[in-house]
Amino acid sequence: MKQLKFSLLLLLCVLVAAPVSAKRKTKVIAHRGYWKTEGSAQNSIRSLERANEIKVYGSEFDVHLTADNVPVVFHDSKIQGKHIQTTTYAELKDLKLPNGETLPTLEQYLDRAKKLKKTKLIFELKSHATPQRDREAAKIAVDMVNGKKLTKRTEYIAFSLEAAKELHRLSPKTPVYYLNGDLSPKQLKELGFAGLDYNYKVMQKHPEWFTEAKDLKLKINVWTVDDPLVMKEMIENRVDFLTTDYPEEAQKAVHLYR
DSSP, X not given: OHHXXXXXXXXXXXXXOOOOOOSSOXXXXXXXXXXXXXXOOTTOHHHHHHHHHTTOSEEEEEEXXXXXXXXXXXXXXXXXXXXXXXXXXXXXXXXXXXXXXXXXXXXXXXXXXXXOOSOEEEEEEOOOSSXXXXXXXXXXXXXXXXXXXXXXXXXXXXXXXXXXXXXXXXXXXXXXEEOSSXXXXXXXXXXXXXXXXXXXXXXXXXXXXXXXXXHTTOEEEEEOOOSHHHHHHHHHTTXXXXXXXXXXXXXXXXXXXX
16 A cells, blocks of 8 residues: 555656756665565565666665674664674574575675676665774775675765775775765765765755765765655756665656656
């Protein structure tokens, strides 16, 4: 029922929309993979496979370090009451996601990604307890991505400025985007980041940042855009990437409003 209401609202937006001319086409990123579909779950390997199947630009996923430095793919700080970053992997390894999959390690996730040739890996490194821990997590992440020969298919995002700066230092040719929403496009440019990856409400509050980012040749990503009206607004503002829990609907919106 919710999916039907979403589709009807999207159709209504189409009917009232004026033609839009855009110089560049917005690309769709599946937020935590494509998980709002049968048999999937947030940050599951199946969500990555489904994102690849529908041919979105990228599949976003979240990574924490366990207490003994095993990177695992999960969004929340806790899984089944266990705090990931202060718990050993041995205590977490058998825990299940809602679709029945076992909590994936980053290595397992990347191994599956290597066989899926189409989708970019939008790698969110979660914030850790201290700046030092953020730097350690960044090094482990970059070393593993490089070791799997997935550097060219990976883009990094982070809320932690320390983590973002370290990711850029360790992998200077890889796009790194900052998530927190508190830095202007000019400040991001000075730090060497590829662009901004901000909540759409931040961009609504600072509409001048659309133009400023484009003038500085920075990319613009917005999250998490699930409302068809906001999809339309962001596409008309020519964002480069739109991160959403509804990637198929967003693909339709991009086609209609571009």
